[in-house]
Amino acid sequence: MNKKIFVLLVVLMSLSLIGIIFVQSFFINRSLENERQQFTLNVKRALSYVSKQIDDYEYRNYLDNIQPFLKNNKQPDSTSVQRLFVAFEDKENDQTIVHQNIILEERFKVPSLFFEIDADSTDFSNYINEKSTEVFRNSSVDNGSVERISRVREFDDMSDDAKNFLQRGAFKSLISAYNYPIYKRVSPELIENFVKKNLEEQGIQINFEYAIYDNDLSTKIRTDNFEKTENSYGVPIFLDNNNESSFNLWVDFPARNRFLISTILWMIVLSIIFTTVIIVAYTSAIYQLIxxxxxxxxxxxxxxxxxxxxxxxxxxxxxxxxxxxxxxxxxxxxxxxxxxxxxxxxxxxxxxxxxxxxxxxxxEKNELNISKERLKLHDIVEDAMTHIQLLVEDRKGYLKLHLNAAKSSILANETHFTNVIVNIFDNAIKYSDDAPKIDVYSENIGNNILLKISDQGNGMSKQVQKKVFEKFYREHSGNVHNVKGHGLGLAYVKRIIDDHQGHISVESEKGKGSTFIIRLPLIS
Known part of the structure; x- marks a missing residue:
């Protein structure tokens, strides 16, 4: 394959792989953003339901508390007016609440009370049950005058919608005038139950923290670990007749990101797996091509x-x-x-x-039959030396033995191991431009014998050292091999030494020669 075409194919394949990874990342981010938007929508919907439930709960609780005092099972006559008074004293707020129930016979029209109702179209006749709740300031009684803070009137014997509208509006006006403390209006347990139930109905089942704020100031109704952040969700509660309120319920989800990721976790895992497979296959293909x-x-x-x-x-x-x-x-x-x-x-x-x-x-095919016997490594080295001694002397060089190992008995094949030593000697001669100078050392290290063959030849770079034992590999000098050979000698050396349960390595520096180190196990 032409080199330019090969490079072009590699570049195109790489760009395609990067493009696939980018597209997958884009779709994962888009899916995560969609899940985030859906999460926000579900939370806001749940909190709106919570706000309504809190209002309904407080209103029902109010009706349940005063209902026993406002009921009258007697039928009124045409002239009598029956009254029932019930008073509650709130010392904490220096107020007195008076509930009264009046039953009278009359035909009249009811004007708007605290909100707009068309008086001409709202007709209540026959017996009317007028209920009123008034709030008085206690300190005014001491001054000899009674100061009424607010009054709320309700009327029975009207349509259910109108009656409910009047009663709820009247109640909101009463609460607004009364300024009842927030912790007496709702409990933390109630808030937690409402929020948890509505979130679960929206498919959100994670831990949350909440707090009620009054004009950006935290109230007693809150969890210990709540922190208001940019990711917190708020909704107004206790709305008045103008749909306004100073109270806001805030909810925060510390594990929101983990929850959102879990919703598309299968997509992320599959994308990672498939992308990894593609990268591995691509890398392997490129490696094989190279x-x-x-x-x-x-x-x-x-x-x-x-x-x-x-x-x-x-x-x-x-x-x-x-x-x-x-x-x-x-x-x-x-x-x-x-x-x-x-x-x-x-x-x-x-x-x-x-x-x-x-x-x-x-x-390579494991077809070479290597029979082994007990031999002295020193004898093998000396025998190999005789094969190349004339070549060394012919080039005015030397080969010196420094065999200091006390033990040199190994299990080896004499012919093949002699070839190993001869090949290393031959390389030292071929890759020495000047007279070859070869020194051979041996020493015992534990249960092994170490054989070092050093020369003062051309040496080799770090890159060459990594590949010198590969089959057919030979160091180039430009486009011409300076030394004749096939790149098989050292590959053969390594395979034989490996077969003898040994290890061979090389230490070299360009221009300063090389040292081949052979480690073999000793036998007793």
């Missing part, structure tokens, strides 16, 4: 290197064969043997390269 591109590039490099490595020995073999066929050479036994030796060496070289590839393939 890996495939890298593998493709590595395989291309591998084929190029392998072709180059095979091209040289094949060319050498062809030249040797052509030389042998020369009549002047074929009779020269010494030169024929020399060319045959070259053909054999080049053939061995190609065979070794093929074996490297096959060993890695078999290791």
């Amino acid at each position: 890996q495939q591109r890298q593998i493709s590039q590595i395989k291309t490099d591998f084929i190029n290197n392998m072709t180059h490595e095979f091209k040289t020995p094949i060319a050498t073999i062809n030249l040797a064969l052509d030389s042998i066929k020369n009549p002047k050479i074929i009779d020269n036994k010494e030169r024929v043997l020399r060319y045959l030796g070259m053909i054999k060496e080049e053939n061995k070289r190609m065979h070794a390269q093929v074996e490297n590839v096959l060993r890695i393939s078999k290791l």
